[in-house]
Amino acid sequence: MTLANIKLSTAILLGSFLIGASPVLAETVLHRGNAGEPQTLDQAHTSINIEEFILKDLYEGLTIYDAAGKVVPGAAETWDLSDDGLVYTFKLRADAKWSDGSPVTATDFVFSLQRIEDPKTAAGYANILFPIKNAEKVNKGEVPVDQLGVKAVDDKTLEITLERPTPFFLELLAHQTALPVSKASVEKNGADFVKPGVMVSNGAYKLVAHTPNDSLTAEKNPEYWDAANVKIDKVIFYPIDDQAASVRRFEAKEMDLAYNFSADQLDRLRKSYGEQVHVSPTLATYYYAFDTRQEPYSDVRVRRALSMSVDRDFLAKEIYSGSQLPSYSMVPPGMASYGDPAKADFSEMSQLDREDEAVKLMKEAGYGEGGKPLNIEIRYNTNPNHERVATAVADMWKNTFGAKVSLVNLDVSSHYAYLQEGGKFNVARAGWVADYADAENFLALSLSSNKTFNYGHFENAEFDALMKKSYEEVDPTARSKILHEAEALLMKEQPIAPFLTQADLWLVSDKVKGWQDNAVNAHLSRFLSVSE
Incomplete structure (x- = not known):
């Protein structure tokens, strides 16, 4: 605004006070x-x-x-x-x-x-x-x-x-x-x-x-039925997949909420911002999918070997600073209707024993040292945490099997669009957040009929039959048992390798009121307010 316009606006505002008009309240x-x-x-x-x-x-x-x-x-x-x-x-x-x-x-x-x-x-x-x-x-x-x-x-x-x-x-x-x-x-x-x-x-x-x-x-929206109780006049969303930039904008007070930040910043941010840092456990699983349409990922021995050799404790503690937990099941814990999930059969083994078993499986399949070379491409959506996970997993596969591993990243929309549209890959990072608190929501991803979210195109008639049986079972206890059988089979086959049970990381300005952490990560703006 030019200086002349500022003077004119000031004059108009003063005039409105002089004639008794009410000042316009600042927009929230x-x-x-x-x-x-x-x-x-x-x-x-x-x-x-x-x-x-x-x-x-x-x-x-x-x-x-x-x-x-x-x-x-x-x-x-x-x-x-x-x-x-x-x-x-x-x-x-x-x-x-x-x-x-x-x-x-x-x-x-x-x-x-x-x-x-x-x-x-x-x-x-x-x-x-x-x-x-x-x-x-x-x-x-x-x-x-x-x-x-x-x-x-x-x-x-x-x-x-x-x-x-x-x-x-x-x-x-x-x-x-x-x-x-x-x-x-x-x-x-x-x-x-x-x-x-x-x-x-x-x-x-x-x-x-x-x-x-x-x-x-x-x-x-003035036409909304509960508009009288909506306290925020305008919401501006900023699509920032650069987490460092997102944190900088929050620290500069340019943003009131920042979703997902690099976990290696957790301690620093907690020291600086205290209760404005939110780590909210959620019903979500961080996993890698194998493209089962092509060798060697069509071989269950290769999939199991690659999954077993990943040190999930390292990922949770060193990369996510303890904000996420190691996982050996596709269904996250915490669902009352399901109970403890069915874990992979190697979950109780030490990491050294897992690696020894993984080497045996890989040799059986004819890959790795003394066999066919392993050239693996890991795809992930652009994000510092995902990059660190991919780099760590690549090192684990290199050290255990002598694999040559390359990394490819795309922005989040392009990454998921590629997978959902059936693009071919070797290994791809994915995450699933519960749409509803039921194990079926996680297990149905691997149905052969799920053309959108079965990224690795896994097909197993026994698994499909168990899921079909679960849909027909009305008794909750019997249904839960069937779903556990389906998950046990999925974890045996390892078309997907679950690594972590996730938490949502948010920065929430102390100006924002009404915020509540919750497992479904639902935060409608209509329930929030902003104070200056």
Whole structure:
């Protein structure tokens, strides 16, 4: 602003006081560091949490996670469940509106859920809603979309029929895949419905600007049913996958929240910022996937040998400063419905014994010293912690087997897009955060039918059969036993090598109020406030 404009603005402001006008209150802004640029803002095609954080500020599902990570009513005010556990009847809030002022209706939810399962949409996460009656058949093109078990009873009453009782269904509805879209907007604007100035959303905020790789701005939605209790006027997301830069911006007070920082900074940051540093244990697993479509990773002996030789204690203590825990199971501990997960059979061996056994297996398979050379490429998404893990694992494989290991990294969106689209690789880093607190969510990743998240294209008929059996089992104890059998088989085959049970690392400014650490890593801006 030029000096002349400053003088003019000052004069106008003083004039307003002189004539008795009320001064305009300062706008409250939350500056949120996000760990990368979203691939999309179309809920049908999202899969990672940096997209989820944005979308859940813009849209509201039938259910949501509150500040403590508990499932509570969202766009649906109440619901009833039939005695057989198969039919949910949701009553939408009478005052639920889209950001253009039009009412949120049951028809919008029917349209949104049908859109997710429609094979023409090609939604990568369509399987998460397969508990809905006919969802899988619709998604596979076996029955028409209108056969999906969803019905608008009236404008504000939605009925959802399930294939089988699903105890965690309300948690599924809190997932970003189940977020609604405005039927009118999508039909009018097509793929452009996600653009600023075009997007019509029903959450606490509306999208007003998006400059890729720079920032995304959302402003308070005055049409939101609970707008009176939304304390922050504007939320600006910054897509920063450079963790050092993210920390610098937090320290410079340019950002109020920074998601994920380099674990080797943990002690320093705790000394400088105390309770502003949050290490929140979560239902998440850090793992490497092997591409089982090609040799030598099609050989279970090679996969087991590579997995066994990785010193998980070193990764947890030296790279993550104890903020993550060694893991030998795909399912993380802490799920009440599952109990202790089924660990790999080598979990109780000492690291030296593991390495000796790994060398034997690799020689059996004809690789390593005296056999075929091992040339391994590790792919990972750009991140200092992931780079350090990959470097350490490369050293372990070099020292144990004489392997030649190279590293390739891409930004987070490109990395996962490559894997989800079926790109070939040797070994790839991945992480999975629970969409809902059930072991099935982690084990289903390795189903041969999971074309999106079974990155290594693992196929095992026995594993698939056990998972199918678990879906048909209603008794919780019997179901848990079946899932344990499936996980034990998965850990024997090692198409994926779990390394760590993760924690979420956040920097939260002491200006931010209302923050609560929670296992599902849900932190809607509507539950926060900012004090100067």
